[in-house]
Amino acid sequence: MKFIALGESDARLIELTPRVDERGSFTRTWCADSFAAQGIDFRPIQGNSSLTRVRGSVRGMHFQRAPKADAKIVRCTAGRIHDVIVDVRPTSPTRGRIFVSELAPSSATMVYIPAGFAHGFQTLEDNSVVEYLMGTEYIEELSDGFRHDDPMVGIKWPEPVTVLSPKDAAWPLLADRRLW
Numbered sequence: 001m002k003f004i005a006l007g008e009s010d011a012r013l014i015e016l017t018p019r020v021d022e023r024g025s026f027t028r029t030w031c032a033d034s035f036a037a038q039g040i041d042f043r044p045i046q047g048n049s050s051l052t053r054v055r056g057s058v059r060g061m062h063f064q065r066a067p068k069a070d071a072k073i074v075r076c077t078a079g080r081i082h083d084v085i086v087d088v089r090p091t092s093p094t095r096g097r098i099f100v101s102e103l104a105p106s107s108a109t110m111v112y113i114p115a116g117f118a119h120g121f122q123t124l125e126d127n128s129v130v131e132y133l134m135g136t137e138y139i140e141e142l143s144d145g146f147r148h149d150d151p152m153v154g155i156k157w158p159e160p161v162t163v164l165s166p167k168d169a170a171w172p173l174l175a176d177r178r179l180w
Helices: 032-037 166-170
Strands: 002-005 012-015 019-021 024-026 046-052 058-064 072-078 081-087 098-103 109-113 117-123 128-134 143-145
Touching: 058 081, 058 166, 072 081, 072 098, 072 117, 081 109, 098 109
Parallel strands: none
Antiparallel strands: 002 012, 012 109, 019 024, 046 128, 058 117, 058 143, 072 109, 072 128, 081 098, 081 117
């Protein structure tokens, strides 16, 4: 695994190293020692998978509030996505910064998202599958988010939004909250 800093943040783009032979390939997607060597204290507790059927769909912007803020690793295992994270930590030097990665199986990359970042993505192909390793369990009462089109944040989605869940459409703007 090769860890690449996303800007000045503590988020990382992780390039995976597939081992290829006549049968196909084998790729390590998690290694506690590799993460520890990078100074990342992350232990997966829960794994999740999402299938998004329609190109242009947006999921996000989601995060989990303290005291169980959630770090995660995100990887696209089918299709292709425009992955977006935003630092919403109140005292962070990169607060409000947007970090973007395109994830697809062919790129053999994934993103480590520290606790305190909001996460979302737009599908660039139909039937995109995203796998998540979560650093803490999901707690519905702490689940939070903000609108994908919040003008204060200014995320630029590469395609027109085709599908958005009612919950994601109902998230408030950051200016209407005490997060910002």
